[in-house]
Amino acid sequence: MQNFVFQNPTRIIFGQAAEKKVGEQTSLYGSKVLLHYGGGSIKKYGTYQSVIESLEEVGLEYIELGGVKPNPRLALVKKGIELVEQEDIDFILAVGGGSVIDSAKAIAVGACYEGDVWDFFAKDITIKKAMPVGTVLTIPAAGSESSTSAVITKLTGMYKKSISSELIRPKFAIMNPELTFTLxxxxxxxxxxxxxxxxxxxxxxxxxxxxxxxxxxxxxxxxxxxxxxxxxxxxxxxxxxxxxxxxxxxxxxxxxxxxxxxxxxxxxxxxxxxxxxxxxxxxxxxxxxxxxxxxxxxxxxxxxxxxxxxxxxxxxxxxxxxxxxxxxxxxxxxxxxxxxxxxxxxxxxxxxxxxxxxxxxxxxxxxxxxxxxxxxxxxxxxxxxxxx
Amino acid sequence: MQNFVFQNPTRIIFGQAAEKKVGEQTSLYGSKVLLHYGGGSIKKYGTYQSVIESLEEVGLEYIELGGVKPNPRLALVKKGIELVEQEDIDFILAVGGGSVIDSAKAIAVGACYEGDVWDFFAKDITIKKAMPVGTVLTIPAAGSESSTSAVITKLTGMYKKSISSELIRPKFAIMNPELTFTLxxxxxxxxxxxxxxxxxxxxxxxxxxxxxxxxxxxxxxxxxxxxxxxxxxxxxxxxxxxxxxxxxxxxxxxxxxxxxxxxxxxxxxxxxxxxxxxxxxxxxxxxxxxxxxxxxxxxxxxxxxxxxxxxxxxxxxxxxxxxxxxxxxxxxxxxxxxxxxxxxxxxxxxxxxxxxxxxxxxxxxxxxxxxxxxxxxxxxxxxxxxxx
CATH class of the missing domain: 1.20.1090.10 (Dehydroquinate synthase-like - alpha domain)
Structure with missing residues (x-):
């Protein structure tokens, strides 16, 4: 066995109706939220509605950015970074699977960086700061809901690259198995x-x-x-x-x-x-x-x-x-x-x-x-x- | 499976020479340390020396309180609480096994409470505040190095009782298997x-x-x-x-x-x-x-x-x-x-x-x-x- 350091502080909230805790959890870290998600499935199956109700219940403002695709794209990440700056957003909430969460993590890093966020993926630059991210998981797969990594695809040149840092580990992961019934x-x-x-x-x-x-x-x-x-x-x-x-x-x-x-x-x-x-x-x-x-x-x-x-x-x-x-x-x-x-x-x-x-x-x-x-x-x- | 919340933020520092990190870790949380330990074994086998060198290296002051016995006693906990108050101590470092760590946790709770610390053990009172605790583990057994519980014995009446709270979960656990060679x-x-x-x-x-x-x-x-x-x-x-x-x-x-x-x-x-x-x-x-x-x-x-x-x-x-x-x-x-x-x-x-x-x-x-x-x-x- 090698020497190691291990710490995983992500708060796991697991079980039926767990998504109703998202407002309470988010309010521990931020006041204006970037609500990040993928296609229409969270709207179709009610998850979106539960989440916004929970955010509104505790008086949190939110700005939406949907459209994350599998193999999440750098272009949308950059759009998210712009939104965060324009709207004075202080927390990123990812509602979806690994792609949405990874996209959220990349936004969290990019929003705290002067240069191009792709620098962290393409070069070996250490991440020094990131915004807090929270997650409502709808697809069990990537483990990104409490991991330190994110993978993003840059269409120009077809590159798929990853970053890793303790700073992008989500603050909480809300995991209700019922949200996966419709997969x-x-x-x-x-x-x-x-x-x-x-x-x-x-x-x-x-x-x-x-x-x-x-x-x-x-x-x-x-x-x-x-x-x-x-x-x-x-x-x-x-x-x-x-x-x-x-x-x-x-x-x-x-x-x-x-x-x-x-x-x-x-x-x-x-x-x-x-x-x-x-x-x-x-x-x-x-x-x-x-x-x-x-x-x-x-x-x-x-x-x-x-x-x-x-x-x-x-x-x-x-x-x-x-x-x-x-x-x-x-x-x-x-x-x-x-x-x-x-x-x-x-x-x-x-x-x-x-x-x-x-x-x-x-x-x-x-x-x-x-x-x-x-x-x-x-x-x-x-x-x-x-x-x- | 029942619904649950799980979060364990204790930082595990595991492996050879891990105890040399104790000063660096402690300095993240405190400046004056109660160094809590048991009998003579940590002095006999060098652990004590490594720990104080590491504390001194980063300029931390420490006050010692040894003498924790297996089935740790309320009387020593009370002595620890007094010491914390008298000496303006802001961090408790437990060097030992479960008994030492449990004793440290009880001191951490008692030092933030006006009344008798035994109240938390005897009655069902919620712990609202506790000092930060760190651990250098020398006996793998109790799991107290990253757990939320502590067990203390009150000799009068021969009571052995426990407390449990997220607030007493240690900030870090330093775990070097070599420190257990002499068990x-x-x-x-x-x-x-x-x-x-x-x-x-x-x-x-x-x-x-x-x-x-x-x-x-x-x-x-x-x-x-x-x-x-x-x-x-x-x-x-x-x-x-x-x-x-x-x-x-x-x-x-x-x-x-x-x-x-x-x-x-x-x-x-x-x-x-x-x-x-x-x-x-x-x-x-x-x-x-x-x-x-x-x-x-x-x-x-x-x-x-x-x-x-x-x-x-x-x-x-x-x-x-x-x-x-x-x-x-x-x-x-x-x-x-x-x-x-x-x-x-x-x-x-x-x-x-x-x-x-x-x-x-x-x-x-x-x-x-x-x-x-x-x-x-x-x-x-x-x-x-x-x-x-």
Missing amino acids: PNYQTACGAVDIMAHVMERYFTNTKNVELTDRLCEATLKTIIDNVPRVLKDNQDYAARAEIMWAGNIAHNGLLDTGRVGDWASHGIEHELSAIYDVAHGAGLAVVFPAWMNYVYQHDLARFAQFAVRVWGIDPDLKDLDWTACQGIKKTKEFFSSLGMPVSLPELEIPADKFEEMAAKCTAAGPRGNFVPLTKEDVVKIYQSVLN | PNYQTACGAVDIMAHVMERYFTNTKNVELTDRLCEATLKTIIDNVPRVLKDNQDYAARAEIMWAGNIAHNGLLDTGRVGDWASHGIEHELSAIYDVAHGAGLAVVFPAWMNYVYQHDLARFAQFAVRVWGIDPDLKDLDWTACQGIKKTKEFFSSLGMPVSLPELEIPADKFEEMAAKCTAAGPRGNFVPLTKEDVVKIYQSVLN
Whole structure:
């Protein structure tokens, strides 16, 4: 186990009617709110109405900025920054999934910075100040509701880049599983893959002696594996929706990182896909992650075999760890497929012609990933391996 | 899963040489420190020296108050409160295990209160203010380093009572597993039982649909079960000491409570033992917990069978859940015994003559425990069941 510092002060307010607390929570930090959201779904299903009623109840002013798209865009972030300045806004409330929250975090950083907010994404500049952000989560997936990171896409040049800082960790996360009842199955499945990917990025590590966090990772993965098929069958299964929502938070709140170094190559490889082809992040990960596993598993057969046994219940062949390890990868891929997720690039209508370009961007700062550092050539091979 | 609010803002600084950060951390909150500790062990093994050097490095003044005993006493708490007032102290630094930290928390509350600090323990008064507390942990057991609770013993009348408030959650917890290398095996084992008890109090619940937290509990228990025998063999096994230390925190930082109601009768039943006979809390729990399990397990055979299968690896007899459940209890008791812990009252030299008195105190506020509410008569029977 490595030395670490861990602190996650985000206040989680979880359960039925939790969104009715948003006014009370917001008023602890601000008086004029940028209400940031995505498309029409929060208006269609009543979440918007509950939120504004709660804000009005405590006398908070708010200015709206909707229109966040999946793979949230820099252009809208810049619009948000302008609004904050023009309207003297002192708090950003994100109502939505990871894209809305990430967009809100980027606005929070940009509004406290003289220059171009993209500087923080493109260069390695330390974030020194950010506005407070609060969240009402409607899609369990990104874990952004209590994480320190945000990912934004710049359409010019098709770049998808991330920032990370304790300063952008949301003050509160309001999590009502009922708000996820209306998620289409495809989006639920994308979220599940993203959650599992967050755990697996941490699980596949070279750090030794990480038993507790290994087991916590396995606990989180097994919970997702048990509960996602239930909600795909019954969208209003509160118990299963609640398990997924809480697991999605645990997967990315920093706890599962403690004392270990994650890999994160798969996220990088996927980001290139969604930057260019605008595919859902979870769907891209469903293709990339098993491909990455197949490419690297021989680096640590014991760890991949442990994954197979503990997460997927494989009866191990201890004389053949390679076989055992492969069973876990096979199960992962089959599970993604069973959720209706793609497991090859053609299923996402992604052709082979930009592999070199994507791999070059992915490895622009040097080999990608910590478990096995991947060169540009490795990344090309991983893309090629899922051509069918 | 029940609705919940969860927030744990304690900053965890974990790993080798972490105690060298204590000055820097303390200076974020105070300028004159009450340095609170127990017996001579922190002086004997160098922890004291490292701490005062770190405080002096950043120019912090400190006043010492040592002498905290296991089952920490109200009298010393009162002395601490006096010192804080006399010396204009603005921060309390606990260097030690749960007893020292609990004593520090009680001082933190008492110093902000006009009346007798025991009021908060004896009556149901809400804590409205507390001084900031920081911790350097030397015994993984109580989880008090980032918890909201404290337990204090009043010798007059032999009362052991607790308080709980977000206001007494420590600002930081400095956790260096090396500081636990010198713990005697008996104390390591007591700590392990206490950690397991914290998890099991939460595990045995009537709340339905708590899969994620069930699995996180099981992960934490299995980590303790794997690693404690290792440190009993090799006191300086850093990896195993680190697993235990981090697990001890997770066990009691509030995460494993989320969305579920714990039992806590065993803690209550044990507190009566340690209040009167001054036994180590962990040793008392090693006797009480399996006795409680045997008394209540038929209330939910499936849950006890799940515990047996998932925590202890029992091959279940699905036609005989009673048998399966009992195997888990048997394994728990055998494990405690294998650590050198007592599993009966005679091993603690506790006679039968005060069972009625202890049971009456334990149930003075009504039936004890949430999984199965226990009457005075139930508690007497549990004491009687471990007479040999």
